[in-house]
Amino acid sequence: xxxxxxxxxxxxxxxxxxxxxxxxxxxxxxxxxxxxxxxxxxxxxxxxxxxxxxxxxxxxxxxxxxxxxxxxxxxxxxxxxxxxxxxxxxxxxxxxxxxxxxxxxxxxxxxxxxxxxxxxxxxxxxxxxxxxxxxxxxxxxxxxxxxxxxxxxxxxxxxxxxxxxxxxxxxxxxxxxxxxxxxxxxxxxxxxxxxxxxxxxxxxxxxxxx
Ligand code: SAH
Numbered sequence: 718x719x720x721x722x723x724x725x726x727x728x729x730x731x732x733x734x735x736x737x738x739x740x741x742x743x744x745x746x747x748x749x750x751x752x753x754x755x756x757x758x759x760x761x762x763x764x765x766x767x768x769x770x771x772x773x774x775x776x777x778x779x780x781x782x783x784x785x786x787x788x789x790x791x792x793x794x795x796x797x798x799x800x801x802x803x804x805x806x807x808x809x810x811x812x813x814x815x816x817x818x819x820x821x822x823x824x825x826x827x828x829x830x831x832x833x834x835x836x837x838x839x840x841x842x843x844x845x846x847x848x849x850x851x852x853x854x855x856x857x858x859x860x861x862x863x864x865x866x867x868x869x870x871x872x873x874x875x876x877x878x879x880x881x882x883x884x885x886x887x888x889x890x891x892x893x894x895x896x897x898x899x900x901x902x903x904x905x906x907x908x909x910x911x912x913x914x915x916x917x918x919x920x921x922x923x924x925x926x927x
Contacts, residue, residue, distance in 0.1 A: 718733075718751065718765060718766060718769055723751075723766045723769055724769045724773070725773060726772075726773050726776055728776065728779075728802060729769055729772045729773050729776060729798075729802070731801070732772065732798050732801040732802045733765070733768070733769060733772070733798060735797075735801045736794060736797045736798050736801065736831060737831055738762075738765065738794060740827050740830040740831040741762055741792035741793060741794040741797075741824075741827045741831070742754050742756065742762055742792070743755070743756055743757065751764050751765050751766050752764050753767075756791060756792050756820070756823075757819075757820070758817045758819060758820055758926065758927070759918065759926040759927045760789075760791050760815075760817065760820060760918060760926075761791075761918060762791055762792040762794055763794075763795075763865065763917075767915075768794065768795050768798060771795065771863055771886050772795075772798055772799070772802065774884075774886050774896075774898060774912070775861045775863060775884055775886055776802070777884070778860045778861045778882065778883060778884045779799065779802040779803055779860075779861055780803065780860070781803060781804065781805045781806045781807035781809065782803065782806075782807030782808065782809045783803040783809045783860040783861060784809060784810045784812075784856070784857065784858070784859045784860050784861075784880070785799045785803060785809065785810070785811045785812065785859060785860065785861045785862075785863070786812045786814070786852060786853055786856075786857065786859040786861070786862045786863070786878065787799065787811065787812070787813045787814070787862075787863045787865065788814055788849035788850075788852070788862065788863065788864040788865065788866070788875070788920070789814075789815055789849055789864060789865035789866035789918070789920060790813030790814060790815045790820075790821070790824060790844060790865065791815060791820055791824065791865060792820075792823070792824055792827055793813060793823075793824030793825070793827045793828050793844065794827070795863060795865065796811045796813040796824070796828065796842055796844070797828055797831055797833055797842075799811045799861070799863070800833060800836055800841065800842055804836075804841070808841055809841065810840070810841055810842075810843065810856065811841070811842045811843070812843045812844075812845065812853050812856050812859075813842070813843070813844045813845070814844075814845050814846075814847050814849040814852075814853050815844075815846065815849065816846065816847060816848050816849065816923045816926075817846070817923065817926070818846040821844050821845065821846045824844050825837060825844050828842060828844070843856065848923075849864070849866075849920065850868070850872050850874065850875075850920060851874055852872075852874050852875050852877075852878040853878075854878055857878040857880070858878055858879060858880035858881075858883065859878055859879060859880055859883060860880050860882075860883050860884075861883065861884055861885070861886075862875055862878065862879055862883070862884075862885040862886075862887070863885070863886050863887075864885065864886065864887035864888065864920065865917070865918075866888070866917055866918050866919060866920035866921070867888040867889065867890060867891075867894045867915075867917040867918070867919050867920055868887060868888070868889055868920040869889075869890070869891045869919075869920075870889060871887065871889055871897060871899065871909070872920075875887070876899060876901070876907060879899070879901045879907075880901070881901050881902065881903050881904065881905045882900070882901060882902055882903050883900075883901045884898065884899065884900050884901075885897075885898070885899040886898060887899065888915050888917040891919075893914065894914065894915050894916060894917055895911050895912065895913060895914050895915065896911070896912040896913055896915055897909050897910070897911060897912070898910045898911075898912055
């Protein structure tokens, strides 16, 4: 991906290189293919280039010691990438939330297989089951919020949980979706920028997912 210009940042390249995608998929054969893959329960692990885009977009706020919330954390892959990006010299925190408890348990297993058991045990990575549309206020505010499922409209609850400054990367839309970059500046002013069109699993009610 770096050679073909899909990754432009050395920091993102280094973080992605530390995460073995084979630990976060069901079908090992497709682990290193740049495509999404079904992971059960109506969910998919995103394609590596989407994870790279998200990490590069959020990079200015992913400083050592940062707090990150990953809504719709699924396989846990992106939580691992974020962990590596914020752990250089200071203990940051990555909170992953997904509403499918089985996926949350599986993501913890995946993180352990990928060598991140200690970070899970000491709370640098926290994986929780719950409705991510409510965010996870008790561990916020967050320098970065990544949303891995498409919301019909921008949830104000999540904007409230952004730190000042902070940035959110979120797919928005029901039929046609696009990525919104939501920035909160140091005074709390919020600005939005449309980035590009995407197709994500919806951010929805648990019983509507299958
Ligand atoms: N980014 C993850 C998963 C993407 S699929 C990865 O790459 O592995 C989207 C995920 O969002 C699914 O795991 C799904 O269960 C979750 N999801 C959908 N609606 C949700 C909600 N309301 N609250 C929490 N998680 C939700």
